[in-house]
Amino acid sequence: MTMEIERTEEEEEAVVVVTPGEELGRSSSLIPGKGSYLAPHNRTVYASITGRRTLIQPSPDSPDQRPIVEVTGHKAHGAVPEPGSIILARVTKVMPKVASADIMCVGTKSVREKFTGVIRQQDVRETEIDKVNMHLSFRPGDIVKAQVLSLGDARAYYLSTAKNELGVVSAESISGATMVPLSWTEMQCSVTGQIEQRKVAKVGG
Template sequence: MNTIVTPGQKLCKDTEYISSEGTYVHKGSIYSSVLGFSHTIKRNINTDNNNETTTTSSSGSSSSIPSEYNNSTSEDKRDYIVVLKEKEPGIVPEIGNVVTVQVLRINPRLASCAILCVGTKALKETFNGVIRVQDVRATEIDKVEIYKSFRPGDIVSAEVISLGDSRSYYLSTAKNELGVVFAQSVVGATMIPVSWNQMQCPKTKTKEYRKVAKMDIAGTDQDDDNDTENGHENEKEDNNNESDQE
């Protein structure tokens, strides 16, 4: 049979097959209970008093189904019908992918992260990544300080630039649209971006340094969309002066 079926789809009469994994019986018919592929499994009648009956599927593979699962008897000549969920291939980050990560810890050389999503797809298992100090931004790399770019707990949009070593992917936030997209202040409030390198707590009004991702906003002027970090140098100086005054 080996055809794709959806939940609630009628498969056959219960006089033709024995309902098994991924199926159910209703009013004399067998229906699929999951999204997957239907298979018929031919029974080899076992006259011994074993707990399991060895079966062979239509694809030629063998499986074991406990006898109490289907309540069949050796006089029952029907084969099994099952619906098996197809395993989705695991998503693995690749070079050029934009990923969403959570910062776990920082040191002067890098930020260690857990990769949570590739594009818009959440990962079933997390991968390790690092954002090195030289990959934080594209300009004035020698002036970058990790603790002024990221903090543990931050959610960051980054690009995979290398498969790295056997332990971690190498990530970059050098593009304007990459960087911190979510951060919390010390009082637990969601911080608001106020510039490309600062976020502010809405409760305490305290500002903290971050490498902020530039978000696309509807109605933004074309000139603003073409801004780069070089174009924010005056803003950076103003922010530094403001911090000195505080």
């Protein structure tokens, strides 16, 4: 009984809250576990979610004596974006080379923490990448269906809409009405009939 209490106190002392993109240590001394990932370019382990950092010590007979670092969400677990995930995000800002968005859902599950995504110019579509105009592809407030490429450097996930079925799925026109998709590149205001350009997600087969 005494040993259990002592171990619990030690674990409580080791509790550190970290946020996505925060450095946890070098891969030479840590093995990335749940809630963390290894960046190959600098062999550094980073947190991928907000939560408590914990170290799991290896068994004495383990050939690898590096501890495993895990990040456990301090809230009830919502969905967490991972490379390859299909997500829904709301565009918050559009710049010449990149659009920022707040991730709302991973698959069909809503997220409970704030995850930011960015769509870079080269990840908007598959063809004629150099001709992509970010301001004609997305507008703030658009709901975008995208695929997670990776966790980028600025604590934001890199997102891609470079597939036919990815892109804007819901948008409001300048006048505030719902937009209806016309083609891959155009949506029409359901009230005024005005046409605006977007990188539209293909609906159906």
